[in-house]
Amino acid sequence: MKEVIKFMKRFYIYCGKVWYINLAGMVLVSVLEGMGIFLLVPLLSVSGILKSSGSSFLMQYLPSFDDYSVKAILPIVLGIYVLVVVLQNIIQRKLSIFTISMHQGFIQEVRIKLYESLLYSNWNLFITKRKSDLINLLTIELARVNAGVGLFMQLLTSLIFTAIQIGIAFCLSPNITAFVLLSGLILAFFSRKFIKRSKLLGNKTSQLAQHYFAGITDQLNGIKDIKVNNLETSRLQWLTRLNDGMVQEQIDYARLKSDSQLFYKGASAILIAVFIYLSVNLFQGQAGQLLIILLIFSKLWPRFTGIQSSFEQLASYIPSFVNIHSLEEETKLAQESEAREMESERLELVNEIECRDVTFRYNQKEYHYALEDINLSIPANRMTAIVGKSGGGKSTLIDILTGLNQPEQGDVLIDGHRLSGENVKALRQSISYVPQDPFLFNESIRDNLLIVHPDASEEDIWGALEFSACAEFVRKLPNGLDTQIGDRGVKLSGGERQRLVLARAILKKPSILIMDEATSSLDTENESKIQMALERIKGSMTIIVIAHRLSTIRNADQVVVLEKGRIVQKGGFKQLAEGKGMFQHLLSKQIGNLS
Numbered sequence: 123m124k125e126v127i128k129f130m131k132r133f134y135i136y137c138g139k140v141w142y143i144n145l146a147g148m149v150l151v152s153v154l155e156g157m158g159i160f161l162l163v164p165l166l167s168v169s170g171i172l173k174s175s176g177s178s179f180l181m182q183y184l185p186s187f188d189d190y191s192v193k194a195i196l197p198i199v200l201g202i203y204v205l206v207v208v209l210q211n212i213i214q215r216k217l218s219i220f221t222i223s224m225h226q227g228f229i230q231e232v233r234i235k236l237y238e239s240l241l242y243s244n245w246n247l248f249i250t251k252r253k254s255d256l257i258n259l260l261t262i263e264l265a266r267v268n269a270g271v272g273l274f275m276q277l278l279t280s281l282i283f284t285a286i287q288i289g290i291a292f293c294l295s296p297n298i299t300a301f302v303l304l305s306g307l308i309l310a311f312f313s314r315k316f317i318k319r320s321k322l323l324g325n326k327t328s329q330l331a332q333h334y335f336a337g338i339t340d341q342l343n344g345i346k347d348i349k350v351n352n353l354e355t356s357r358l359q360w361l362t363r364l365n366d367g368m369v370q371e372q373i374d375y376a377r378l379k380s381d382s383q384l385f386y387k388g389a390s391a392i393l394i395a396v397f398i399y400l401s402v403n404l405f406q407g408q409a410g411q412l413l414i415i416l417l418i419f420s421k422l423w424p425r426f427t428g429i430q431s432s433f434e435q436l437a438s439y440i441p442s443f444v445n446i447h448s449l450e451e452e453t454k455l456a457q458e459s460e461a462r463e464m465e466s467e468r469l470e471l472v473n474e475i476e477c478r479d480v481t482f483r484y485n486q487k488e489y490h491y492a493l494e495d496i497n498l499s500i501p502a503n504r505m506t507a508i509v510g511k512s513g514g515g516k517s518t519l520i521d522i523l524t525g526l527n528q529p530e531q532g533d534v535l536i537d538g539h540r541l542s543g544e545n546v547k548a549l550r551q552s553i554s555y556v557p558q559d560p561f562l563f564n565e566s567i568r569d570n571l572l573i574v575h576p577d578a579s580e581e582d583i584w585g586a587l588e589f590s591a592c593a594e595f596v597r598k599l600p601n602g603l604d605t606q607i608g609d610r611g612v613k614l615s616g617g618e619r620q621r622l623v624l625a626r627a628i629l630k631k632p633s634i635l636i637m638d639e640a641t642s643s644l645d646t647e648n649e650s651k652i653q654m655a656l657e658r659i660k661g662s663m664t665i666i667v668i669a670h671r672l673s674t675i676r677n678a679d680q681v682v683v684l685e686k687g688r689i690v691q692k693g694g695f696k697q698l699a700e701g702k703g704m705f706q707h708l709l710s711k712q713i714g715n716l717s
C-alpha cells in the first residue's frame with residue numbers, strides 16, 4: 123500500500139487547493155444522501171410506526187407529527203425528499219466530472235513525465251531492458267495505475283459517505299450502530315486474507331501481461347521468419363499455454379471475489395438474524411425498532427462490503443504501482459544529461475574526435491571487454507572507415523563516439539574537450555546517424571524526412587533525395603513525397619529504405635555523418651551513386667563509415683581495423699591493402715569471393 127499512498131500524495135500535490143473543494147463537495151453529497159435517511163424517519167413517524175418503538179435517540183428531538191394531519195405532511199416531506207435527492211445528484215454529477223478531470227490530468231502528467239524521463243535516459247537503460255517490457259509498463263501497467271488512482275478516489279468518497287452515514291445512524295440508534303460497526307471491524311480483521319490473496323493475484327496479472335506483451339511483440343516483429351520457417355504451430359502452442367494461465371488467473375479472481383462476498387453476505391445474514399432474535403426475545407423489541415435495525419443494516423452493510431471489495435481490488439493494482447514507481451526511479455537514475463531542457467547550440471567539429479585509452483564492457487561483472495585500449499584520432503572533414511570481423515566492436519565504438527555509452531576507462535575528446543553529459547546534446551545536434559537497421563515511421567516520405575528538419579524547403583528535400591539516389595524512385599511513386607510508407611517503411615524495399623534514411627541524414631546538414639552498414643542492402647549501381655555523392659561532400663563534413671563490403675570504403679582517408687575490441691591496424695586504404703595483416707586478409711577474401 124506504500125506505493126499507492128506515495129502516488130496519492132503526488133495526486134494531492136498535483137491538485138493543490140482543488141483537492142479540498144472536491145473533498146467538501148463529497149461531504150456535501152454525503153450529507154444530502156444521509157438526509158434521505160433522516161427524511162425516512164418523519165415518514166415513518168407520520169405512518170405511526172416509529173412512535174410506537176420509542177427507542178430512537180433521534181425521536182426525542184423530532185416534533186410530534188401526530189399534531190399534523192398525515193395528508194398535509196406527507197406531500198411536504200416527499201417534496202423535500204425529491205428535492206434533496208435531485209440536489210444531491212446534481213452536485214454528484216458535477217463532482218464526478220470534476221474528479222475525473224483532476225484524475226485524468228494527473229495521470230496524463232505521470233504518463234508524460236515518465237515518457238520524457240525515459241526518452242532522456244541513457245542508452246544503457248535501453249540495452250538492459252526489453253522494449254516490450256517498457257511498452258507494457260507505459261500502456262497496460264499505467265492503465266492499471268490509472269484505474270487504481272480512480273479506485274482510491276472512490277474509496278475515499280466511500281469512506282466519507284460511510285463516516286457520515288455512521289454519524290446519522292448513531293443519531294437513529296447508537297446501540298445498533300455500535301453493534302454493526304463492531305461487527306464490520308471484526309469481519310474486516312478476518313478478511314485481511316482476501317486482500318493478501320488479491321495482491322498476489324495482482325502480481326500474477328502483471329507478470330502474465332508482461333509475458334504476453336513480450337511474446338506477441340517478438341512474434342509480430344519476426345512474423346516473416348515465423349511464416350517462412352513454418353513456425354505458426356509452435357507459436358500458437360505458446361499462446362495456448364499462456365492463455366491457460368490467463369484463464370486460470372481470471373477464475374482465481376472470480377473465486378476470490380465470490381469467496382469474499384459469500385463471507386460478507388453470510389455474515390450479514392447471520393448478524394441480522396442474531397440481532398433481530400435478541401431484540402425480539404430478550405429486549406421485547408417493537409416493530410419500529412426492527413425496522414431501524416433493517417434500515418441501518420441495509421444502509422451501512424453494503425458500504426462496508428463495498429469498501430472491503432475496493433480494498434481488495436486496490437490490492438490487486440499494487441504491483442502495477444510498484445512497477446511504475448520503479449521505472450520512474452530507474453529512469454531518474456539513468457538521466458543522460460542534467461541540462462536537457464536547455465536548447466544547446468550545434469557543436470561544430472573543427473579538428474578531431476579523439477579516443478584516449480578507451481575501454482568498455484557491457485557487463486561489469488563479466489571479463490569480456492567489447493573495446494580495449496582504443497587510441498584513435500578521427501580528423502574533422504575527412505572520411506574514416508571502421509572495418510573488421512563481426513563482433514569486433516565497430517558498432518560499440520560508434521556508440522562510444524556518439525556518447526550513447528560511456529567508456530569504463532579513458533576519454534572521448536571533441537576538439538580537446540571531454541565528451542560528457544554537458545556537451546553530448548550539442549554534439550548530437552551536429553551528428554546524422556544512419557543505422558544498420560534503418561528506421562522509418564509509418565507516415566509519408568515527406569513526414570519522415572521533415573522530422574529532422576521541419577523547416578526544410580522543397581529544394582532541400584529534393585537535394586537530399588538526389589544525394590541518396592532516391593529522387594528517381596520517389597518521383598515514380600503515385601503520391602510522390604506524400605506516399606505513405608507503412609509500418610517501419612514496409613512498403614519500400616530494403617535498399618529504398620536505406621537510401622531514404624540516408625536522405626534524412628543529409629537533410630539535417632550534419633557536421634558529422636555516421637553510416638553503420640548503411641549501404642549494405644544497395645545494389646552496385648546505387649552503391650556507386652552514393653559513393654560518388656559521398657566523394658562530392660568529402661571535405662565539407664566528417665564521415666565515419668562502418669562497412670563489411672570493403673569496396674564501399676575505397677575513398678576513405680583513414681581505415682581502422684578492429685578485432686576482438688582492439689585496433690589491430692590503422693592507415694590509408696591503399697597502404698593497408700598493400701601491406702600484410704587483417705585488412706589485406708579481409709580484402710583478399712572478398713575479392714576471392716567475387717572472382
Ligand SMILES: Nc1ncnc2c1ncn2[C@@H]1O[C@H](COP(=O)(O)OP(=O)(O)OP(=O)(O)O)[C@@H](O)[C@H]1O
Binds near residue numbers: 249510
Ligand atoms: N547490448 C549488448 N549487450 C552485451 N553485449 C553486447 C551488446 N552489444 C554488443 N555486445 C557484444 O560486444 C561485442 C562487440 O559488438 P559490436 O556490435 O560492437 O560488434 P560489431 O563489430 O559491430 O559487429 P557486427 O559487424 O556483427 O555488427 C560483441 O562481442 C557483442 O557480443
